[in-house]
Amino acid sequence: MQFESFSSFLAMGGYAFYVWMSFGVTFGAMLLFVIVSYRQHRSLLKHVIKEQERQIRIQNARKKSRTL
Amino acid sequence: MWKWLHPYAKTENAYQLCLTLQPWLWAGAILCLITGSVWGLAFAPQDYQQGDSFRIIYIHVPSAILSMGTYMAMAVAALVGMVWQWRTAYMSMIAMAPVGALMTFIALFTGAAWGKPMWGAWWVWDARLTSELILLFLYMGVIALYGAFEDKQQAGKAAGVMALVGVVNVPIIHYSVEWWNTLHQGATISKFDNPSIAPEMLWPLLINLFGFALFIGALTTVRLRSEIVCREQHRPWVQKLAKSYEEKH
Numbered sequence: 001m002q003f004e005s006f007s008s009f010l011a012m013g014g015y016a017f018y019v020w021m022s023f024g025v026t027f028g029a030m031l032l033f034v035i036v037s038y039r040q041h042r043s044l045l046k047h048v049i050k051e052q053e054r055q056i057r058i059q060n061a062r063k064k065s066r067t068l
Numbered sequence: 069m070w071k072w073l074h075p076y077a078k079t080e081n082a083y084q085l086c087l088t089l090q091p092w093l094w095a096g097a098i099l100c101l102i103t104g105s106v107w108g109l110a111f112a113p114q115d116y117q118q119g120d121s122f123r124i125i126y127i128h129v130p131s132a133i134l135s136m137g138t139y140m141a142m143a144v145a146a147l148v149g150m151v152w153q154w155r156t157a158y159m160s161m162i163a164m165a166p167v168g169a170l171m172t173f174i175a176l177f178t179g180a181a182w183g184k185p186m187w188g189a190w191w192v193w194d195a196r197l198t199s200e201l202i203l204l205f206l207y208m209g210v211i212a213l214y215g216a217f218e219d220k221q222q223a224g225k226a227a228g229v230m231a232l233v234g235v236v237n238v239p240i241i242h243y244s245v246e247w248w249n250t251l252h253q254g255a256t257i258s259k260f261d262n263p264s265i266a267p268e269m270l271w272p273l274l275i276n277l278f279g280f281a282l283f284i285g286a287l288t289t290v291r292l293r294s295e296i297v298c299r300e301q302h303r304p305w306v307q308k309l310a311k312s313y314e315e316k317h
Contacts, residue, residue: 001111002112009110012123013120015121018124019121019181022127023109026127026174027101029170033170033287045313049311049313052307052311
């Protein structure tokens, strides 16, 4: 460990603001991107299911109108 | 020689490959990023000139190198798409673009946060910074151009041409610190035979570089899967996939 205490580790030799901001924004942005990407994937799969059901409904409605 | 690659031109195989690789890439990325960052933040020695502010290097340099690396990977995908007419190649190109843009943003942001205490300015219009900013615009251009076409195969071609033309910017970024007199410091680790950094400082940097690369790979697999589902949503295998997903949740 390069620092004598935890508080001096947090202080980063006076550069706390810049160092922690950099690391915070970096990993924050990365995490956000991961969450957004997974959410997108999930909503996309849901969209595919909905679209499929819609196609089935349309086909059923056509069959019905033909029989009437 | 390249025959083993050909099955992955099929979207279904590419999707499966992504699923197989994904957990390993995530595990490796998390492991490397935690090790590298903790080592760099707490255990690496102080810089004799810059004190503790130099610790930003552990995210700045990996993200900057990989913003260029991702761009090259994206351009290679675009070239493969054009030469072999692979739809999957365009899909992976567009899956990589936002990830590369994220890396470029991180490089610019951490650069600004490092520049403020060291140079006294968040931003200067010098060659290195400006060319990196152009890289961000190139990524955005590729994403926007791809989004502007209804026909995604056309979109892939257009965005691919743009990605390929933009490659000219990558060597400009790399050599900008040699070609122009800039405020930005010279290369640190690309001189492999004689890196101008102490080994105790270099190891966490290399680990983080590896971690960022794995992260990019992992996120690309997720985004590529989304792109495949989006483009192939009328294929039976995608519909089966969506159904099995629904049953699980």
